[in-house]
Amino acid sequence: MTARPDRLYDLLPVVYRMRDAEQGYPLRDxxxxxxxxxxxxxxxxxxxxxNWFIETCDDWVVPYLGDLLGYTLLPEAATLGEDGRRDASLGRVLAPRADVANTIDARRRKGTLSLLEDLSRxxxxxxxxxxxxxxxxxxxxxxxxxxxxxxxxxDLRDPGRLQRLGWANGAFDPFAHSVxxxxxxxxxxxxRHNISAVGVFACRLRSYPVNCTPAYCIEERGPQCFSFSVLGNDTPLFQxxxxxxxxxxxxxxxxxxxxxxxWRFAERGPLADYASVSAELYGDGRSVQVxxxxxxxxxxxxxxxxDALIPADLSGWRGQVPRGRVALDPERGRLMFPANQRPKRGVWVSYQYGFxxxxxxxxxxxxxxxxxxATRYVVHATLPGRAASGNWPAGHFGSIADALTAWVQAKATTPALRALVIELAESGVYEGSIDLQLDAGEAIQLRAAERTRPVLRLLDVRASQPDALSVSGRAGSRVLLDGLLVVGRGIEVHGPGDEAATDDDLCELLIRHCTLVPGWALHCDCDPKRPGEPSITLDGTRAALRVEHSILGAIAVISPERRGEPPPLELCDSILDATGMERVALGAPDEAVAYVEASFRRCTVIGEVQAHGIALAEDSIFASPLRVLRRQQGCVRFCYVAHGSRTPRRFHCQPDLALAAVAAADRAHERLRVMxxxxxxxxGTPHYLRLADGCCVEIRSGASDRSAMGVYHDLYEPQREANLAARLAEYVPAGTDAGILFAN
Structure with missing residues (x-):
């Protein structure tokens, strides 16, 4: 339907429209x-x-416009189709719109140093x-x-210049070197250091913001010690x-x-001491604020x-902070107040982290x-300039529990209500126990507001009962979690019970862009506090579990007595981390395998996977053995599968291909190489589960489209590097030897 379906009919003379009306409007129809x-x-x-213009054309037209200008494409670009999400995303890497648009400008600037930085971008x-x-x-x-x-x-008396010697892989090295x-x-x-050598130091990590979130008090060190990370772990601050x-x-x-x-974070006084932090890095809209x-x-x-902040080294939480000052360590993400002048109303921070x-x-x-x-409720967190208040406008609440109570009352008044959206408005901490019990056909979405990262902290407040986020439902019900960081406990999905009908159960649990902290919480060195605890427990339920673009710990499955076909469990572009190679990432505490039909696409799995069946595993890394009971169905393709695995049929998997290409005597060494x-x-670290640059090429470019296996597949780093190398070879002066180095 269009906005004006009768625009052609209105152009007819009135006499014909009158005759058409007399006959029941056949001409109008x-x-x-x-x-x-x-x-x-x-x-x-x-x-x-x-499609004639590079700024407005479709993605599939970009290579054709580049070909008109003589833009050199990588060979993989010729194999791309017009349809498919993954083909489109790969096409945007092999034929970047900005690079094609700037082709003529780049040719005019050929041979200049600043052009190389633009080419990288x-x-x-x-x-x-x-x-x-x-x-x-x-x-x-x-x-x-x-x-x-x-x-x-x-100059050994200048620690600032000495620190830049190896920092960022030597991108800002200020000293002279031999050939x-x-x-x-x-x-x-x-x-590196030669007459013809030119290096491009590329930054692959990104700087992500966290705005006005509570700092974590390190109570075991003292009430005056705080961490920028709300999880309590050390995190280097980025700019x-x-x-x-x-x-x-x-x-x-x-x-x-x-x-x-x-050294750079500090602003030095007349005595060359750490007087305060730099005005360029601290303040509203800058890298750090407290x-x-x-x-x-x-x-x-x-x-x-x-002027109240002092840059300091707080690696051991040592030192005495003067009254009225705050010590800040940007390399570890730590804050320290005077012991006799502690903050009584909490601390909030804004900062950048790398990922x-x-x-x-x-x-x-x-x-x-x-x-x-859906009915939409908004839940607010406590902010430094706004205390917790009960005077909220309609549809706004101070806690998730208040919003759920209001929803129960609204359903009692209007039984036709079946969908609820609870939006967490700020990047704060939302505490308390949550128990979601859904009626038949009901859907509840717990989501973060746009450009926020709310933290859902599940506290251990009941000694005799678990305090996880509890979910249960009836036929056709769904729970959706979007953009949350869950810490303290995991999620438990409960089935209908032994006496209830098996089809009267939660239909689906969908988790998108969420982090369920592996091990529930972290120590300062990023070690998990509860490494053996699962992030998700499916207890006697047949609900489908789907995880997209998320990080989570282990998954435990407790099967109901009346099973039927195994329920689906799908992970896509996610990390499943059991916090140890020897632990179980997917399994059942009371059985040999978890009774699910699992699927893994572009995932990185740390820990053993013990499943009834695998429908599909694609472009994934299984760092520990993958053991499947039903091997007659399913396929594992373009994956790394650890030694000792029992899987369905494999296709182009590693280290199978590498072992088949060498003699039997060399297979032990080859298995160690292809890991x-x-x-x-x-x-909690910036390089969490990223493949090292020294990792073998069979894994770094072993996916189905020659990208890297694992969760960072869609970054297409091998293609980006090859594309940049081709551009450098085209635009550097003759006789120049250009190369790509990585600053982080």
């Missing part, structure tokens, strides 16, 4: 059909016109710093043309990148998503003034489907 087809034709003509999506290594060579300068700004010998004869583009090991204003400007520290250094209501005196501390992708709960843009005809190597295996 016929022209309505013609009008709908005319609308389709007009939309197609408008789309064809938009446009072709690979990585902010970068370009360095001419011949400027770092130690050689005698001409007396008539001195360059005092170039590198010299190291390195290895080539910059060598596939074995990059050589909010500042956009470059000039196209010829070479990026420095403030322009890249890099972790903060204590609120401490009524500290040090009533009416102060919202926010804490910049590789839009995964788990976070303040990034995400698409959240709406429930049709996933992670930068970090602890949740």
């Amino acid at each position: 016929f022209l309505r059909v013609l009008s709908s087809q005319a609308d389709v034709l007009e939309q197609d003509i408008a789309r064809l016109y938009d 446009d072709a690979a999506g990585w902010p970068a710093r370009a360095v001419e290594f011949y400027r770092r060579l130690g050689w005698m300068q001409h007396l008539d043309h001195p360059h005092p700004q170039r590198g010299g010998t190291a 390195d004869l290895r080539r910059m583009g060598s596939r074995h090991r990059h050589g 909010r990148p500042v956009a470059e204003t000039e196209p010829t400007h070479i990026a420095d520290e403030r322009n890249l998503p890099l972790p903060l250094r204590r 609120w401490a209501p009524d500290w040090p005196a009533k009416g102060q501390g919202v926010p804490v003034p910049r 590789a992708a839009d995964l788990g709960g976070g303040e990034y843009a995400r698409v959240t489907p709406e429930l049709e005809g 996933p190597q992670f930068r970090s295996r602890r949740y």
Whole structure:
């Protein structure tokens, strides 16, 4: 239907419309059909016109426009189709719109250093710093043309310059070096300091914001000790990148998503001491800000003034903080107040943290489907300038429990209500026990507001009962969780019981863009506090569990007595972390295997998987054995499967292909070579479960589309790196040896 279905009919003379009305409007109905087809034709003509321009064309047109300009495509780009989400996302990497749009401008600037940084941003999506290594060579300068700004010998009395020597992989190294004869583009090991060498230091980690969230009090160290992370773990603070204003400007520290250094974070006084923090990094809209209501005196501390902060090394929580000052460690994400002047009303912080992708709960843009005809309630958290209050407008509440109570009352008044959306408005902490009991056909969505990261803290308040987020429902009911960070306990889904009908059960639990902290909580070093506890327990239920773009701990399945066919369990673009290779990531506490039909697509699994069946496992990493009871059905394709696994039929899996290509005597060594190597295996670190650069190519580019296996598959890092290497070879001056280095 169109906005004006009778626009052709209105063009007819009145006499024909009068005659048509006398006969029951057959001509009007016929022209309505013609009008709908005319609308389709007009939309197609408008789309064809938009496809003439790189700014408005469809994704599949971008390679064709680039071909008109002589834009060099990678070979994989020729195999892409027009349909399919994954093909479209890969196409945007192989033929980036910004890179094609800037092709002519890049050719005009060919041979300039700043162009290499733009190529990294446009072709690979990585902010970068370009360095001419011949400027770092130690050689005698001409007396008539001195360059005092170039590198010299190291001054051991200047710790700030010494810290930059290896920081960010040497991207900001200020010293002179001897000649390195290895080539910059060598596939074995990059050589750096040579006359022809040019390096592009790319930043693959992103800087994500967290706005006005409570800091965590480290009570075992003292009530004056706080962590920026609401989980209590150490986290390096990153800086909010500042956009470059000039196209010829070479990026420095403030322009890249890099972790903060204590030396740069400090503003030094006349005695070269750590007087306060830098005005460039602290304050509203900057990298860090702290609120401490009524500290040090009533009416102060919202926010804490910049001159009250002292950059410090709080690695051991040692030192004495002067009254009226706050010590801040940006490299560990710690705060320390004076022991005799503690904040009584809590501490709130805003900061940036580093991570590789839009995964788990976070303040990034995400698409959240709406429930049709749903009632919407908004729940607020306590903020530093707003105390908890009971005077909320209609539809607004101070806790999730109050919103659920209001929903029960609304259903009693209007029985036709069947859908509820509870939106958590701020990136604060929402505490209390939650028990969701759904009626038949009811749907409840607990979601984060746009660009927020609410924390759902489940407290251990009942000694005789578990305090998990409890979910149960009847036939056709659904629970949806979107954009949450759940800490303290897990989620328990309960079935209808032995005496109830098996079909009178919760239909589906859908988890999207959430983090269910593996191990429930973290120590300061990111070790889990309860490593053996599951994040999700399916207790006697046949509900379908679907997880998308999330991080969660182990899944425990307790099957009902009357089973039937195994219920589906699907994980997509997610991390399933049992916090240890020897632990069980998916299993049953009272049986050999979990009675589910599991599916894994682009997932990284730490821990054993013990399932009744596997419908499909694709582009995933199973770091521990995968054991399946029903092997006649299902398929495992383009996955890494650990030694000792029992699976359905495999297709192009590792290390099977690598072992088949070598002699029997070399298979033990080959099995050790073809193993996933992670930068970090602890949740809470910036490189959480990212493949190391030294990991074998069979895993780093072993997925079905030659991307990396595992949860970071959709980053398409091998394709981005190949695309950037091709652009560098095209635009650097003749005789220059250019290479890609990674700053983080």
